[in-house]
Amino acid sequence: MELRKNYFADVRKDDLHEIGQPRPRSDSPGHVTGKTAYFADRSFPGMLHLKMVRSPHHHARIRSIDTSEAEKHPGVVRVLTAKDVPHNVYTILILIQIGPEDETVLADGKVRWKGEAVVAVLAETERAAQEAAAKVRIDYEVLPAVFDMEEALKPGAPLVNEYHGQNYYLYDSGECRKVRFGDVEAGFAGADHILEQSYQSSPIEHAPTETTGCVVAPEGNDRFTCYTNTQAMFFTLDNTSIILQMPGSKLHFVGGTVGGGFGGKVDVIVEPIAILGAKLTGRPVCFIYSREEEMQISSPRAAEKVVIKDGVMTDGRIVARKVTGYTDAGAYSRHSPYGAQKGAGHYPGPYTIPNVWIDTYCVYTNRTPSSAMRGFGVTIGDFALEVQMDKLARLIGMDPLEFRFINAYRDGDMKAHRQPTEGAALIECMQEASRVANWPVAEKYMAMSSYAKGA
Amino acid sequence: MAKVPVQFTLNGSEKAEFIDSGTTLLNALRDKIGDTSPKGGCHQGTCGACSVIIDGELRLSCLTLAETCDGAAITTTLGLAEGGVMHPLQRAFLDTFATQCGFCTPGMIMAAKVLLDHTPNPSRDEVIEALSGNICRCTGYEPIIQAVLRAARANSQNAA
Amino acid sequence: MALALHTFATVKDANAALKAAGTRYLGGGTLVIRAANEGDVSVSGLIRSIDPALSAIAIAGGKVSIGASVTMAAIARHPELGILAKAARAVGGPAVRNMATVGGNLFAPAPYGDFAVALLALDAMVGTDDGELPIETFLAGRDGSRAIVTSVSFTPPKADGFRFLKVSRVKPKGVSVLSIAAVLGQAADGTVSSARIALGCMADRPMRAKTAEKALLGRSLTKDGIAPALAAAGEGTSPITDPIATAWYRNEVLPVHLGRLLLS
Ligand SMILES: Cc1cc2nc3c(=O)[nH]c(=O)nc-3n(C[C@H](O)[C@H](O)[C@H](O)COP(=O)(O)OP(=O)(O)OC[C@H]3O[C@@H](n4cnc5c(N)ncnc54)[C@H](O)[C@@H]3O)c2cc1C
Ligand code: FES
Ligand code: FES
Numbered sequence: 001m002e003l004r005k006n007y008f009a010d011v012r013k014d015d016l017h018e019i020g021q022p023r024p025r026s027d028s029p030g031h032v033t034g035k036t037a038y039f040a041d042r043s044f045p046g047m048l049h050l051k052m053v054r055s056p057h058h059h060a061r062i063r064s065i066d067t068s069e070a071e072k073h074p075g076v077v078r079v080l081t082a083k084d085v086p087h088n089v090y091t092i093l094i095l096i097q098i099g100p101e102d103e104t105v106l107a108d109g110k111v112r113w114k115g116e117a118v119v120a121v122l123a124e125t126e127r128a129a130q131e132a133a134a135k136v137r138i139d140y141e142v143l144p145a146v147f148d149m150e151e152a153l154k155p156g157a158p159l160v161n162e163y164h165g166q167n168y169y170l171y172d173s174g175e176c177r178k179v180r181f182g183d184v185e186a187g188f189a190g191a192d193h194i195l196e197q198s199y200q201s202s203p204i205e206h207a208p209t210e211t212t213g214c215v216v217a218p219e220g221n222d223r224f225t226c227y228t229n230t231q232a233m234f235f236t237l238d239n240t241s242i243i244l245q246m247p248g249s250k251l252h253f254v255g256g257t258v259g260g261g262f263g264g265k266v267d268v269i270v271e272p273i274a275i276l277g278a279k280l281t282g283r284p285v286c287f288i289y290s291r292e293e294e295m296q297i298s299s300p301r302a303a304e305k306v307v308i309k310d311g312v313m314t315d316g317r318i319v320a321r322k323v324t325g326y327t328d329a330g331a332y333s334r335h336s337p338y339g340a341q342k343g344a345g346h347y348p349g350p351y352t353i354p355n356v357w358i359d360t361y362c363v364y365t366n367r368t369p370s371s372a373m374r375g376f377g378v379t380i381g382d383f384a385l386e387v388q389m390d391k392l393a394r395l396i397g398m399d400p401l402e403f404r405f406i407n408a409y410r411d412g413d414m415k416a417h418r419q420p421t422e423g424a425a426l427i428e429c430m431q432e433a434s435r436v437a438n439w440p441v442a443e444k445y446m447a448m449s450s451y452a453k454g455a
Numbered sequence: 456m457a458k459v460p461v462q463f464t465l466n467g468s469e470k471a472e473f474i475d476s477g478t479t480l481l482n483a484l485r486d487k488i489g490d491t492s493p494k495g496g497c498h499q500g501t502c503g504a505c506s507v508i509i510d511g512e513l514r515l516s517c518l519t520l521a522e523t524c525d526g527a528a529i530t531t532t533l534g535l536a537e538g539g540v541m542h543p544l545q546r547a548f549l550d551t552f553a554t555q556c557g558f559c560t561p562g563m564i565m566a567a568k569v570l571l572d573h574t575p576n577p578s579r580d581e582v583i584e585a586l587s588g589n590i591c592r593c594t595g596y597e598p599i600i601q602a603v604l605r606a607a608r609a610n611s612q613n614a615a
Numbered sequence: 616m617a618l619a620l621h622t623f624a625t626v627k628d629a630n631a632a633l634k635a636a637g638t639r640y641l642g643g644g645t646l647v648i649r650a651a652n653e654g655d656v657s658v659s660g661l662i663r664s665i666d667p668a669l670s671a672i673a674i675a676g677g678k679v680s681i682g683a684s685v686t687m688a689a690i691a692r693h694p695e696l697g698i699l700a701k702a703a704r705a706v707g708g709p710a711v712r713n714m715a716t717v718g719g720n721l722f723a724p725a726p727y728g729d730f731a732v733a734l735l736a737l738d739a740m741v742g743t744d745d746g747e748l749p750i751e752t753f754l755a756g757r758d759g760s761r762a763i764v765t766s767v768s769f770t771p772p773k774a775d776g777f778r779f780l781k782v783s784r785v786k787p788k789g790v791s792v793l794s795i796a797a798v799l800g801q802a803a804d805g806t807v808s809s810a811r812i813a814l815g816c817m818a819d820r821p822m823r824a825k826t827a828e829k830a831l832l833g834r835s836l837t838k839d840g841i842a843p844a845l846a847a848a849g850e851g852t853s854p855i856t857d858p859i860a861t862a863w864y865r866n867e868v869l870p871v872h873l874g875r876l877l878l879s
Contacts, residue, residue, distance in 0.1 A: 022552075024549065025552070025554075027557065028548075028549050028552075028554050028557070029541075029549065030557070031548075031554040031556075031557025031560045032532075032541065032545040032546075032548045032549050032554055032557075032560055032564065033492075033532065033533070033535075033536055033541065033545060034490075034491075034492025034531065034532035034533040034535075034560075034561040034564075035492075035533070036557050037491070038491075038494070038558065040491075040494075040495065041485070041491035043485070043486050051654075125475075125617070127477075127617055127618060127656065128617075130654040130656050131616075131656045133654075134656060206592075207592060208556075208558075208592055209494075209496045209502055209504055209556070209558040209559050209590060209591065209592050209593075210494065210496060210504075210556070210558045211496070211497075258556060259494070259496075259556050259557070259558030260555075260556045260558055260592045260593055261556075262592070290498065290652075290653065290654070291496070291497035291498065291499055291501070291502075292653060457617075457619050459620075475617065476617070476618070476619035476620050477617060477618030477619050477620055477651075477661065479648065479652070498649070498652035498653070499649050499652065499653065500645050500649055500707070500710075500711055503708065503710065506710055512688070512713045513709050513710040513713055514710055514713055514714060515645075515710045515711070515714065517648075517652065518643075518644050518645050518648040518649055518652075518714060519644065519648070519714070520620055520641075520644065520648065520661070522620055522622075523620070523663075566709065566710070569709070583787065584709070584787050585709060587708045587709065587787045587788035588707065588708020588709055588710045588711060588788055589708070
């Protein structure tokens, strides 16, 4: 590793002792010796295995559920349906007052995506749980489904989620998150060129090597210890407390060791139902996703669509940028209203543009609910923005890196969100990138600084 | 449920258990014998996290029935350190930052050990081939390849 | 019903046990145990035979006979089976090859069955306790077959007469986009005198490219010479669509890869 200390040398005391030094990770000795204890490395005598019966349909009304054969199956201890869950309709961001509650722990009356949990089977062995799950009879009335965000937003589209009443998340700002800065139409009118492009991405699964899951042990005093690989420990504890209507003091969560998460383990999915199972049977319970469930059921990064319209001058200045972003939440909110909002906070990218208009929508479809993943709400936006930047540079015949120098935000610039830029360092990053990548730019750009405007 | 006896050596010590017929070696090791160093990442043969060495060969314990291992000699990552001293591969994984979440690490180390047992000075391509059945989602593989090459060098220096 | 393993010393006894409902033969288990782990509860009895003959490789009188329990790794390292090493190494990663058997590969649905593709090109005979069947007949009827496969045998072609290619996206280990094996005979002038071409992933099981084979006869192995064969390569195929590739894609790239194999 190499630290370039010439940048900002005047404002930094050169007293770094840890940064730039390789330090052994505290958890590595456990990893290489096989001694690190992941959640699934705990097992308890009498532990039950939980298997989920899932919807084979993208959108359907549940006419009836018959669990009688499954309950009689040898080895089955308990079968759970929606009525067993104390507070079945929930939403995880309710902890920060982002409602409405819109998702069921176990489907009640309707399923909204293929793979949705309907019935939980608890049995002595994994095999018995699988066999019994196959005996649960559910009668569905299949409903029309919608998989495309623009289709979902059209009038007359099938309504995905009744708790919202329309196929988008209703923010306090209306049907989308909005940023308005300057006069974008005037900007376009005065621009030398206009470029409007749309960018699209598919859902992406995190595919951690360790699948999502938890092991729950009743402590015999109405308290439950939950060994979990959640990436969001207290968030999960608090939501579990709401779903099970149980004070948090009854829930002891043990975690922190995660076999790969990448944002895929922040939803509160396995813990509440496993703890409920332990509570109702009085026995330890494990609920571990199969690899197939991890790939198909756990939430992926949202599919996104980003439409960018730019006005650019032949001298390289971007004078207006309008962005419309769509985030496919799938059937339920989870983290997506926040993801779409992050998009609004992130556009127009690290560039100083005088006229900006941003709308970002969180859209419901009958697809697998999406959620967090490494920079969600931002990563796909950055892909779209930077491809757009290259296209703009090509359009006006300018070097793509020089084009970015011209538009880069610098300290003191007013951002579209009406916050002055501070500590930008983008100019310096690009200068270093130019050197390291051996992509020379004109001397005047190498002389620029994030501080002094007009250099 | 039919219980069947199985006997094998695990990391040099004798084990004898009654298990349910049809139990995978992975589940037998983890749930019955208490060696949780092999990990279950997929139970499909695709991730390699459950890799163990059976009679000198790399195997996937998730697809192996425990009762087919009667009389076998089984090695897992838990058995590699001797007298509290890490195996050169473990040391190398530590030193080259070849482990992040660590979930793939025991399987990777097993695959690497079989390679070095047969090919003490492997080429980079041989290392890649040997690790090709093991998935790591965190490190990007390069540090793992470097770790195996470094362990091979350490070995040959010891031998020299 | 819980899963249980039943082990028999002889193939005969194992065959008898396989008559019971809910049973299945266990080879290396890379597909059978995988299915059980994934929740396939249709099988409750796994049957295997540990007859040593099933693990034997015999090479005599110009004929090769490989026991059904022989693993891909054993074939890949066998000094006299060099022509098959490439096909054996095409199956999975190192651990899978230590487990995957020849017998199991004959039953593996596409995208698997790379080794069976090689055996099909080699015109192998598939042996059971009831006698031998040509591999083509065997593959066509394999869904209804309950008899334990004991061996496969074939007459090896001259070393340069056998070609094998597996196309995958992930290297070195990856599931097949397709695989191709060819046994070619050439006349003194270099023109093709006989051709057997087998394709993997171009149907639910390995299949012959018979029109392409015919189109090769009397032709030289040059770009122009093989053109009619490449044009006919897709005839009769109905490729699988899976996460690796669509049927359309497989058909589209088949002539490209067949061309590379023939010109290699
Ligand atoms: C991660 C992974 C990667 C793989 N990659 C490949 C690949 O690249 N190429 C490829 O071809 N395959 C691949 N496979 C599939 C599989 O490993 C091979 O096809 C293998 O040869 C199957 O053999 P097996 O002995 O493990 O079969 P098993 O799982 O034991 O059996 C498979 C089927 O064949 C039947 N069977 C097995 N032996 C006999 C017999 N002697 N008589 C009658 N019936 C029998 C079984 O009853 C079962 O129905 C892969 C599998 C995994 C898990
Ligand atoms: S758990 Fe065995 S290969 Fe993944
Ligand atoms: S270190 Fe996380 S999967 Fe390899």
